[in-house]
Amino acid sequence: MDKINESRFERGTRALAEIDGAGGQKVVDSLADIAPDFARYIIEFPFGDIYSRPGLDLRSREIATIAALTALGNATPQLKVHIQAGLNVGLSRDEIVETIMQMAVYAGFPAALNGLFAARDVFQEKHSLAA
Amino acid sequence: MDKINESRFERGTRALAEIDGAGGQKVVDSLADIAPDFARYIIEFPFGDIYSRPGLDLRSREIATIAALTALGNATPQLKVHIQAGLNVGLSRDEIVETIMQMAVYAGFPAALNGLFAARDVFQEKHSLAA
Amino acid sequence: MDKINESRFERGTRALAEIDGAGGQKVVDSLADIAPDFARYIIEFPFGDIYSRPGLDLRSREIATIAALTALGNATPQLKVHIQAGLNVGLSRDEIVETIMQMAVYAGFPAALNGLFAARDVFQEKHSLAA
Amino acid sequence: MDKINESRFERGTRALAEIDGAGGQKVVDSLADIAPDFARYIIEFPFGDIYSRPGLDLRSREIATIAALTALGNATPQLKVHIQAGLNVGLSRDEIVETIMQMAVYAGFPAALNGLFAARDVFQEKHSLAA
Amino acid sequence: MDKINESRFERGTRALAEIDGAGGQKVVDSLADIAPDFARYIIEFPFGDIYSRPGLDLRSREIATIAALTALGNATPQLKVHIQAGLNVGLSRDEIVETIMQMAVYAGFPAALNGLFAARDVFQEKHSLAA
Amino acid sequence: MDKINESRFERGTRALAEIDGAGGQKVVDSLADIAPDFARYIIEFPFGDIYSRPGLDLRSREIATIAALTALGNATPQLKVHIQAGLNVGLSRDEIVETIMQMAVYAGFPAALNGLFAARDVFQEKHSLAA
Numbered sequence: 001m002d003k004i005n006e007s008r009f010e011r012g013t014r015a016l017a018e019i020d021g022a023g024g025q026k027v028v029d030s031l032a033d034i035a036p037d038f039a040r041y042i043i044e045f046p047f048g049d050i051y052s053r054p055g056l057d058l059r060s061r062e063i064a065t066i067a068a069l070t071a072l073g074n075a076t077p078q079l080k081v082h083i084q085a086g087l088n089v090g091l092s093r094d095e096i097v098e099t100i101m102q103m104a105v106y107a108g109f110p111a112a113l114n115g116l117f118a119a120r121d122v123f124q125e126k127h128s129l130a131a
Numbered sequence: 132m133d134k135i136n137e138s139r140f141e142r143g144t145r146a147l148a149e150i151d152g153a154g155g156q157k158v159v160d161s162l163a164d165i166a167p168d169f170a171r172y173i174i175e176f177p178f179g180d181i182y183s184r185p186g187l188d189l190r191s192r193e194i195a196t197i198a199a200l201t202a203l204g205n206a207t208p209q210l211k212v213h214i215q216a217g218l219n220v221g222l223s224r225d226e227i228v229e230t231i232m233q234m235a236v237y238a239g240f241p242a243a244l245n246g247l248f249a250a251r252d253v254f255q256e257k258h259s260l261a262a
Numbered sequence: 263m264d265k266i267n268e269s270r271f272e273r274g275t276r277a278l279a280e281i282d283g284a285g286g287q288k289v290v291d292s293l294a295d296i297a298p299d300f301a302r303y304i305i306e307f308p309f310g311d312i313y314s315r316p317g318l319d320l321r322s323r324e325i326a327t328i329a330a331l332t333a334l335g336n337a338t339p340q341l342k343v344h345i346q347a348g349l350n351v352g353l354s355r356d357e358i359v360e361t362i363m364q365m366a367v368y369a370g371f372p373a374a375l376n377g378l379f380a381a382r383d384v385f386q387e388k389h390s391l392a393a
Numbered sequence: 394m395d396k397i398n399e400s401r402f403e404r405g406t407r408a409l410a411e412i413d414g415a416g417g418q419k420v421v422d423s424l425a426d427i428a429p430d431f432a433r434y435i436i437e438f439p440f441g442d443i444y445s446r447p448g449l450d451l452r453s454r455e456i457a458t459i460a461a462l463t464a465l466g467n468a469t470p471q472l473k474v475h476i477q478a479g480l481n482v483g484l485s486r487d488e489i490v491e492t493i494m495q496m497a498v499y500a501g502f503p504a505a506l507n508g509l510f511a512a513r514d515v516f517q518e519k520h521s522l523a524a
Numbered sequence: 525m526d527k528i529n530e531s532r533f534e535r536g537t538r539a540l541a542e543i544d545g546a547g548g549q550k551v552v553d554s555l556a557d558i559a560p561d562f563a564r565y566i567i568e569f570p571f572g573d574i575y576s577r578p579g580l581d582l583r584s585r586e587i588a589t590i591a592a593l594t595a596l597g598n599a600t601p602q603l604k605v606h607i608q609a610g611l612n613v614g615l616s617r618d619e620i621v622e623t624i625m626q627m628a629v630y631a632g633f634p635a636a637l638n639g640l641f642a643a644r645d646v647f648q649e650k651h652s653l654a655a
Numbered sequence: 656m657d658k659i660n661e662s663r664f665e666r667g668t669r670a671l672a673e674i675d676g677a678g679g680q681k682v683v684d685s686l687a688d689i690a691p692d693f694a695r696y697i698i699e700f701p702f703g704d705i706y707s708r709p710g711l712d713l714r715s716r717e718i719a720t721i722a723a724l725t726a727l728g729n730a731t732p733q734l735k736v737h738i739q740a741g742l743n744v745g746l747s748r749d750e751i752v753e754t755i756m757q758m759a760v761y762a763g764f765p766a767a768l769n770g771l772f773a774a775r776d777v778f779q780e781k782h783s784l785a786a
Contacts, residue, residue, distance in 0.1 A: 027637070031637075034640050034641075037708075038625050038637075042633060046633060050236055055228070055229040060226070060230070063195050064198035064234075065233070065236075067199045067202075068199055068237045069237060072202055072467075073598075074467045074635070075632075075638060078633075078637065095191070098186040100428075102192060104370075104431075104434070106199045106200060106372060107370045108369045108373075109435060110368060110467075113420070113431075116424065116427050162378065164382065165378050165381060169374070169375075172363075173371060184430075203370075203372075205336045205728075205729045228689065232690060232692075236632060238632045239727075239730075240629050240630065241732075244733065248685070251689040289768070292772070297756060299756075307498070311565060312494065313495075317487045318491035318492060321453075323491075325456050328457075329460045331765065333465055334465070334499070336766070337728065337763075356448045361457045364449075364454060364457055366443070367443055368461045368471075369465065499763045499765060500763045501599075502760050502761070506566075507601070509558050513558040516558070574760055579752070580754060583715075584714075584718050587722070588754045588757055592726035592761045596726055596761070618711075619710060619711050622711035623711060625708075626711075627723060630723045630724060630733075
């Protein structure tokens with residue numbers, strides 16, 4: 001990989017670590033045997049390009065992502081990673097729950113309900129790890 | 132309508148006016164001849180119940196809504212109402228554009244692209260009204 | 263076309279005429295220059311096979327279709343054809359409006375709202391044709 | 394909770410028990426530790442407001458819900474609750490299967506297939522409980 | 525079943541066996557106790573009518589199906605059947621992975637990611653069966 | 656912009672011109688006043704990274720994109736750009752029509768129908784331009 005791409009890659013690696021923490025690295029690792037280039041793209045475009053942009057703070061970015069993944073309703077593993085990411089960048093549990101509940105208005109009650117269950121799983125896992 | 136429902140209704144009416152402004156009232160009016168009860172539900176549940184909850188500020192709530200409607204991609208009129216609502220509650224144009232651009236990661240480039248075009252329409256209309 | 267396929271085709275043609283009326287024929291005609299075989303498939307499978315099955319009455323079938331198309335939210339022309347079809351097979355305007363409003367619970371308020379506007383268009387057009 | 398809201402809540406509680414039975418109560422209970430207000434909203438809006446409206450009978454309402462959840466394809470737990478609800482309000486197994494099969498036309502064969510498998514699970518569980 | 529329907533049915537049975545192999549037959553068998561007619565429709569319409577058409581080769585048809593099921597993101601079991609089908613009709617693992625990765629552009633990174641994990645499961649299962 | 660990013664940008668610019676032709680440039684131009692960085696991302700990631708990969712030929716890539724956009728059903732302008740792109744990279748009208756028709760199986764008849772109407776629009780426009 002050449003130097004400038006490393007630069008996007010490095011910036012993305014820092015952002016991924018800051019935002020998604022261990023969950024992000026696990027996703028990257030899981031791609032090693034099936035599509036390693038896709039792991040690189042995840043680091044470079046979403047994290048190196050988008051999340052690293054200055055115009056919106058990371059708390060707002062995670063609210064946007066949690067809202068969208070709850071509304072779409074077909075990517076539970078990624079929603080869980082971003083509920084954890086929301087906690088990592090400073091959202092409170094209440095703010096995350098409010099964001100998910102609001103999706104009942106835009107994507108229906110089942111989507112919100114399944115988002116809340118995803119949040120419960122993440123919060124409980126965190127709690128039991130902390131114990 | 133009894134007094135307590137008026138209370139949810141009144142709280143919702145205030146929230147709708149504060150957030151959606153003229154766009155919200157237009158939606159309510161447009162339902163008068165087809166489903167007036169649905170207009171009442173819109174005021175009572177999304178605005179009287181959800182947007183009026185204290186746990187998340189209105190700026191964050193509009194980021195969540197703009198993100199979700201961009202990602203779902205099948206409700207352009209409502210997305211435009213909420214892009215305007217975002218401006219109403221204090222989001223900058225840049226913050227709205229950043230939120231929409233980020234949706235390329237979670238719902239694909241076409242969804243983000245169509246969201247950006249909706250934002251351009253809202254910003255231009257505002258600009259020409261202000262002139 | 264051989265005789266037995268004609269039989270599915272004939273059964274489908276009758277069902278299409280009974281359910282969708284002029285709207286169905288217009289869809290079939292509109293495919294003549296781009297995909298005539300697809301027009302035949304529409305007659306044979308949805309109408310010749312599915313709508314012709316005895317286990318569920320046509321009123322219930324149209325409730326199911328109006329609900330699904332409202333919830334999916336990305337096929338307004340077909341939703342309008344089936345709102346008209348609902349009237350054709352005996353649903354009242356109120357029953358159609360109730361079905362669409364209920365979708366706010368399962369697919370969000372914007373989907374229900376856009377479904378109600380589609381119903382208003384169909385009801386108004388019918389009214390002005392009758393005048 | 395004030396008296397009139399109790400009234401929506403009470404009406405919703407009755408409707409939830411009549412329609413969803415034990416499945417509905419289980420959903421409400423499961424929200425106790427993550428979002429108890431959302432449990433209240435589920436009782437008040439979908440059940441207290443929508444399902445309690447007079448304009449459409451409960452059999453038709455469950456056909457609409459089963460159709461929509463099959464078509465959306467991203468809320469299997471809720472689809473199962475409503476397949477059971479369909480049986481509770483008097484739909485036959487055949488009517489439920491017909492409703493789901495019809496969704497192949499509007500949302501594709503995989504959506505219908507996964508809906509049918511959800512129905513088989515509900516029917517088998519009911520059968521083994523009855524044994 | 526009459527002779528001409530048998531003909532669609534027979535053509536579909538051949539196409540299903542050629543394309544989906546054992547996975548297709550398993551789907552058909554799994555419908556026996558819940559909706560046997562739907563098994564017949566799967567054979568007749570998608571396989572007897574669509575996949576048997578001459579205008580597009582089977583490799584291209586499987587690319588289209590893998591792309592669509594990855595993008596829709598709510599039918600993982602069917603996506604796996606068609607990843608295997610892609611191998612059956614001559615697509616390389618690389619071509620399948622490229623098709624799925626491309627969906628990040630049109631349906632977002634989570635949809636592509638979940639598609640890649642489905643491919644890994646299919647490739648690994650094949651590998652362990654071959655060992 | 657530094658040299659290496661220019662390299663992704665240049666590769667993407669070539670791919671965009673080859674694949675989407677004038678339609679691609681129009682999309683890029685239309686972003687100039689609302690989100691110029693997003694225009695750059697479209698060139699760099701979908702075209703510079705994904706479409707430029709060697710593992711899948713452009714004809715297959717356009718089949719995948721046409722299939723996915725037809726199935727998702729909420730991005731008609733982009734679907735039209737890629738139907739034209741399919742013609743640009745050597746797909747026949749018949750191959751495009753077959754790809755879209757097949758989506759009836761995976762995303763329902765309305766999605767396929769709306770895809771066919773998009774194709775008709777593109778083919779007619781091309782025809783009238785050529786006249």
